Amino acid sequence: MADQDCIKLAVSVKHAVSAKPSEVLQIVEAQVSANPNCACEVVKAAIQSSQADSKMIASIVETASKAAPDKMRLVAQCAVAIAPDSLADVQAVMARLDPNKGERSYSSKSSKAGPVEKSPAWNPLDFPGEGPVGPTPGGPPALPPGLPPVVPPVVNPPVGTVINFPIFDSAR
16 A cells, blocks of 8 residues: 555656756655655656756755655665666765764764774784884883893703713623
C-alpha cells in the first residue's frame, strides 16, 4: 500500500518538475519533508524529469537530505543509481553534510557530534626514542644527566668443572 502511494507521489513529482523545471529544489524539499518514507522515489523522479546534470543532482541530494536527515544515505544511493556519473558530486555533498565518516574514531551518540580524536596507542615494540613515546631525534637524551648507564652483568662459568681442566690419559 505504501509503495503505491510512493509511486503516485513520484508521478506527481515528475509532472510538477516537468511543468516548472526551475523550481525542482522547492518541489523536492516540500515532497520529501511531507513524505520522508518516499524520499528515494521523489529524488529519482526529480532527477529523471529534470534531466539534471551532476551539479544539479548534487543539489537535489543536498535538499532532500536536509529535508529528511535520517534518509540521507538512501537518498544518495538512489541518486547514484539513477545517474552513476554523478557519484563524485554526490559523495562530496555527503562528506559535507555527514562528517561522521572516515578513518577516525567517532562517537556513536550522534552524527552531529563530530569526530572524536583518539591518541595513538603506545607500541611496546617501538625502539626507545622513536615513535609516539620518547624523545624526538636530536632532542634530549634518553637518560637524565648524572645517572650511569645500566650495564648488564657478565656471567662466567665456575672454574672447578671438568670442562676447564683437560684430563690427561696416563696410557699415552
